[in-house]
Amino acid sequence: MSSRSTLTLTTTSAEDTKAAAAAIASVLRAGDVVALSGGLGAGKTCFVQGAADRLGVRSPVTSPTFVLVKLLPAPVPVVHVDVYRLERLGHLDDLGEDVFAPDVVTFVEWADTMRPLLPDDRLEVVLAQGEDRADPELRRLTLHAHGPRWAPRIEALEQVCQPWR
Amino acid sequence: MLVLGIETSCDETAVGIVEDRFHLRANVIASQVELHAPYGGVVPEVAARAHLDALLPAVDTALVHAGVGLTDIDAVAVTAGPGLVGALLVGVSAAKGLALAHDLPLLGVNHLRAHVEVAQLEHGELEPPLVALVVSGGHTSIVVMDDDGVFRELGGTIDDAAGEAFDKIARYLGLPFPGGPEIDRLAREGNRDAFHFPRALLNDGTYRLSLSGLKTAVIRELRRLEAAGEEIVLADVAASFQEAIVDVQVTKTLRAAAEQGLDQVVLAGGVAANSRLRERFAAETEANGQRLLVPSIPLCTDNGAMVAASGANLLAVGRTAGLGLAVDPNLPLAG
Numbered sequence: 001m002s003s004r005s006t007l008t009l010t011t012t013s014a015e016d017t018k019a020a021a022a023a024i025a026s027v028l029r030a031g032d033v034v035a036l037s038g039g040l041g042a043g044k045t046c047f048v049q050g051a052a053d054r055l056g057v058r059s060p061v062t063s064p065t066f067v068l069v070k071l072l073p074a075p076v077p078v079v080h081v082d083v084y085r086l087e088r089l090g091h092l093d094d095l096g097e098d099v100f101a102p103d104v105v106t107f108v109e110w111a112d113t114m115r116p117l118l119p120d121d122r123l124e125v126v127l128a129q130g131e132d133r134a135d136p137e138l139r140r141l142t143l144h145a146h147g148p149r150w151a152p153r154i155e156a157l158e159q160v161c162q163p164w165r
Numbered sequence: 166m167l168v169l170g171i172e173t174s175c176d177e178t179a180v181g182i183v184e185d186r187f188h189l190r191a192n193v194i195a196s197q198v199e200l201h202a203p204y205g206g207v208v209p210e211v212a213a214r215a216h217l218d219a220l221l222p223a224v225d226t227a228l229v230h231a232g233v234g235l236t237d238i239d240a241v242a243v244t245a246g247p248g249l250v251g252a253l254l255v256g257v258s259a260a261k262g263l264a265l266a267h268d269l270p271l272l273g274v275n276h277l278r279a280h281v282e283v284a285q286l287e288h289g290e291l292e293p294p295l296v297a298l299v300v301s302g303g304h305t306s307i308v309v310m311d312d313d314g315v316f317r318e319l320g321g322t323i324d325d326a327a328g329e330a331f332d333k334i335a336r337y338l339g340l341p342f343p344g345g346p347e348i349d350r351l352a353r354e355g356n357r358d359a360f361h362f363p364r365a366l367l368n369d370g371t372y373r374l375s376l377s378g379l380k381t382a383v384i385r386e387l388r389r390l391e392a393a394g395e396e397i398v399l400a401d402v403a404a405s406f407q408e409a410i411v412d413v414q415v416t417k418t419l420r421a422a423a424e425q426g427l428d429q430v431v432l433a434g435g436v437a438a439n440s441r442l443r444e445r446f447a448a449e450t451e452a453n454g455q456r457l458l459v460p461s462i463p464l465c466t467d468n469g470a471m472v473a474a475s476g477a478n479l480l481a482v483g484r485t486a487g488l489g490l491a492v493d494p495n496l497p498l499a500g
Binding site for chain 1 (some may be wrong): 337377
């Protein structure tokens with residue numbers, strides 16, 4: 001992975017995280033996989049809410065923790081996966097056929113849990129709560145674009161992320 | 166009429182038998198909690214395989230408890246959704262097999278609706294219109310059951326479900342799985358005014374709830390205490406956190422009832438087993454002169470009797486399913 005494919009963003013509030021996610025979503029297309037990681041309360045669901053809104057999802061984006069997978073209708077449908085409850089995942093089949101399908105955009109929360117099952121082509125987003133106790137709202141988003149699908153889009157990604165760098 | 170109900174939507178393999186819509190004859194739960202506890206959560210292939218292993222013995226046990234044989238059963242009901250796809254498939258396939266082998270009508274039950282309708286086993290025929298709070302690991306919805314028995318969602322969580330918030334905070338506090346009952350137990354020894362955690366959207370004029378910010382606030386407070394080297398009294402954290410969740414749910418549900426002009430409230434779903442939620446609902450509905458219908462705890466958490474009861478209602482109005490009954494992991498409550 002070249003250093004060029006790593007971006008670090010800073011957001012100042014939940015709304016700002018949603019705005020950054022929406023900007024990133026503007027370069028997403030069918031077949032993309034966004035793998036989110038970060039601790040409890042880091043803003044993973046918030047990120048998906050902002051991105052899904054930009055992708056045209058009009059239904060509420062609630063946490064899929066219980067059902068593991070939610071399919072959200074949109075021009076390019078969004079598949080929202082959350083593997084928090086899974087200590088391990090043996091087979092992708094357990095999540096149903098929509099996950100990583102070529103005609104949807106898939107977001108995976110707690111992606112670390114299913115790292116061996118993630119496709120090589122993916123955008124990884126690591127969210128971290130700022131250490132700055134004066135401003136507990138601050139979040140650091142580290143983006144790693146992996147694989148040939150992303151190579152031609154790195155510049156576009158950098159451009160849309162500019163306000164948060 | 167005896168209806169056998171099968172529930173396998175998540176981590177419990179459960180079978181219930183209900184007679185003539187209102188009489189509980191058997192309610193057998195082969196819990197997978199012990200199986201999943203070492204993992205701190207559900208493992209889908211473990212869940213599906215465990216359902217497979219546990220289901221037929223659970224059917225046999227339910228029949229023994231009811232003192233009947235399979236040939237006495239008049240219909241088979243099964244949860245068709247929402248839930249985990251693999252887990253649902255085990256139950257639906259088994260139900261189809263039973264229905265086919267014994268030439269019985271098959272009934273496809275909505276798990277969420279069943280959580281509400283199970284109240285009829287202890288409170289008699291539901292007399293809609295009424296307001297229900299359906300609150301579990303995956304759901305937190307305020308719904309109206311209209312005169313015609315049709316459900317209409319007024320609002321619900323816009324992010325985390327209440328049971329999920331309980332489980333996540335419990336895990337964060339290092340409590341064993343499942344976390345909800347652990348928080349409930351710990352909270353009894355704590356001071357619920359020790360911390361004032363946020364009650365998001367409490368007075369926003371809608372029936373929406375948001376619990377994600379609460380979760381973040383609890384974690385932030387714990388980190389602050391830790392950094393300051395202060396002692397953390399887990400019981401106080403649990404009690405204050407639980408009170409915030411309970412506050413929002415009681416307030417919003419009872420406000421919905423008042424605004425909709427309805428004086429009957431059903432508390433339903435696994436989180437309805439929470440002792441503080443039950444206590445607050447009981448006190449406030451009594452003060453308001455509202456009628457509260459809340460199932461006993463074994464009928465709040467996932468069970469087969471609720472599926473049998475809901476299935477019996479479907480059978481009574483002739484809404485049987487064909488052998489093509491499909492599972493729907495995202496089946497909505499409304500409708």
